[in-house]
Amino acid sequence: xxxxxxxxxxxxxxxxxxxxxxxxxxxxxxxxxxxxxxxxxxxxxxxxxxxxxxxxxxxxxxxxxxxxxxxxxxxxxxxxxxxxxxxxxxxxxxxxxxxxxxxxxxxxxxxxxxxxxxxxxxxxxxxxxxxxxxxxxxxxxxxxxxxxxxxxxxxxxxxxxxxxxxxxxxxxxxxxxxxxxxxxxxxxxxxxxxxxxxxxxxxxxxxxxxxxxxxxxxxxxxxxxxxxxxxxxxxxxxxxxxxxxxxxxxxxxxxxxxxxxxxxxxxxxxxxxxxxxxxxxxxxxxxxxxxxxxxxxxxxxxxxxxxxxxxxxxxxxxxxxxxxxxxxxxxxxxxxxxxxxxxxxxxxxxxxxxxxxxxxxxxxxxxxxxxxxxxxxxxxxxxxxxxxxxxxxxxxxxxxxxxxxxxxxxxxxxxxxxxxxxxxxxxxxxxxxxxxxxxxxxxxxxxxxxxxxxxxxxxxxxxxxxxxxxxxxxxxxxxxxxxxxxxxxxxxxxxxx
Numbered sequence: 001x002x003x004x005x006x007x008x009x010x011x012x013x014x015x016x017x018x019x020x021x022x023x024x025x026x027x028x029x030x031x032x033x034x035x036x037x038x039x040x041x042x043x044x045x046x047x048x049x050x051x052x053x054x055x056x057x058x059x060x061x062x063x064x065x066x067x068x069x070x071x072x073x074x075x076x077x078x079x080x081x082x083x084x085x086x087x088x089x090x091x092x093x094x095x096x097x098x099x100x101x102x103x104x105x106x107x108x109x110x111x112x113x114x115x116x117x118x119x120x121x122x123x124x125x126x127x128x129x130x131x132x133x134x135x136x137x138x139x140x141x142x143x144x145x146x147x148x149x150x151x152x153x154x155x156x157x158x159x160x161x162x163x164x165x166x167x168x169x170x171x172x173x174x175x176x177x178x179x180x181x182x183x184x185x186x187x188x189x190x191x192x193x194x195x196x197x198x199x200x201x202x203x204x205x206x207x208x209x210x211x212x213x214x215x216x217x218x219x220x221x222x223x224x225x226x227x228x229x230x231x232x233x234x235x236x237x238x239x240x241x242x243x244x245x246x247x248x249x250x251x252x253x254x255x256x257x258x259x260x261x262x263x264x265x266x267x268x269x270x271x272x273x274x275x276x277x278x279x280x281x282x283x284x285x286x287x288x289x290x291x292x293x294x295x296x297x298x299x300x301x302x303x304x305x306x307x308x309x310x311x312x313x314x315x316x317x318x319x320x321x322x323x324x325x326x327x328x329x330x331x332x333x334x335x336x337x338x339x340x341x342x343x344x345x346x347x348x349x350x351x352x353x354x355x356x357x358x359x360x361x362x363x364x365x366x367x368x369x370x371x372x373x374x375x376x377x378x379x380x381x382x383x384x385x386x387x388x389x390x391x392x393x394x395x396x397x398x399x400x401x402x403x404x405x406x407x408x409x410x411x412x413x414x415x416x417x418x419x420x421x422x423x424x425x426x427x428x429x430x431x432x433x434x435x436x437x438x439x440x441x442x443x444x445x446x447x448x449x450x451x452x453x454x455x456x457x458x459x460x461x462x463x464x465x466x467x468x469x470x471x472x473x474x475x476x477x478x479x480x481x482x483x484x485x486x487x488x489x490x491x492x493x494x495x496x497x
Contacts, residue, residue, distance in 0.1 A: 010080035014141030084142025108392030112159025118295035126290025167268030189275030214269030224257025309390030332361035380404030464497025
């Protein structure tokens with residue numbers, strides 16, 4: 001039995017894993033459950049950049065516990081994301097297959113800029129809806145996200161490859177805290193911050209807000225020590241730095257308000273935070289308890305309420321790359337009609353399949369902005385490498401694959417980079433998109449004939465009205481060529497009519 005009207009967000013961060021469950025009433029979420037475990041996944045990366053067996057086991061045990069809590073939630077009401085450690089781990093795909101089985105739901109690994117967008121969404125919903133730009137900073141275990149936004153819209157985002165776990169391991173080995181090493185850590189972080197600070201200053205901001213573990217821990221330590229009555233000041237930060245250097249080792253960081261689990265990664269996080277204050281010229285930073293998991297939750301609610309950020313991104317790409325919308329709409333309509341006929345036999349998720357087919361149809365020709373020759377590859381490259389708000393890395397890979405395979409020859413290797421969960425779905429969707437493109441090669445508003453698709457496990461039969469192919473020799477040639485082109489994918493393609 002499902003848990004009614006509930007949604008859940010899962011954040012597999014580089015330092016901590018979080019689960020958030022909310023009951024939704026009239027579109028408004030009320031938090032009913034939270035789980036958090038300090039897994040420190042980034043600490044489990046070995047010298048070759050692979051998650052160790054011990055780290056994977058520790059993480060999977062936590063994920064199984066999360067999975068039990070999510071067992072009664074409908075699949076479309078759960079969204080799970082992974083961040084920096086899973087972006088970096090060379091064996092992430094192998095681990096994610098195990099993690100998805102343990103969780104019972106797909107896990108998306110989001111790019112740094114998408115992580116930043118979601119963080120801003122979580123922070124902005126936690127603050128008063130006031131006019132004026134705000135700078136938001138989130139220091140995680142493996143990366144630091146900086147966002148400049150106004151109300152609920154991010155204007156500039158940047159993801160910096162530095163986090164409290166990596167910096168603590170690099171500059172404070174064995175937990176020893178020395179002034180010289182601390183200053184080196186701040187300098188390194190200043191160099192990372194410099195570019196973002198210069199870009200953000202061009203727009204300016206009225207206030208700065210920090211979120212997540214490091215910044216919350218620093219504020220709590222300042223409060224506990226009597227150096228702040230709320231928020232973080234440059235002066236209070238300086239006093240805390242002096243204090244931890246005097247103590248000299250993470251084992252001695254028995255500071256009031258600081259949790260024991262936070263001690264090993266505090267020096268690295270504090271050095272990054274000081275560099276942020278110096279680089280952005282801050283005197284004060286407020287703190288927000290909204291963060292990535294809240295952003296994931298609100299983004300999921302947007303999707304459920306048909307306000308998907310991905311749709312806005314697709315519209316922006318159509319405009320930026322001058323897509324022929326009339327042609328795209330013709331291809332989209334045909335592809336979706338084909339999907340309806342084969343979804344059951346091919347075991348395709350109608351809603352998810354329709355979403356990706358629609359997006360692929362709308363963007364399948366954006367590569368023409370570069371040249372006609374190879375425009376399918378140009379379009380795939382754009383989508384694979386662009387900043388696409390709302391899209392996970394796997395989303396972008398799937399969309400790029402559909403665009404890159406909508407014409408010319410096909411090879412099984414074209415789909416090999418996709419996860420096992422996505423690969424067969426991608427092949428089937430690619431076949432449907434290719435058919436839609438072939439039928440609309442005339443680029444004219446001419447109604448299609450009655451096209452009947454009969455799918456079977458290893459192929460597809462296309463039935464057309466008798467004599468139609470004789471009257472449309474170009475389409476006949478295109479469809480006959482598909483027989484040979486789809487064969488490398490194991491698709492037995494036949495055309496009758």
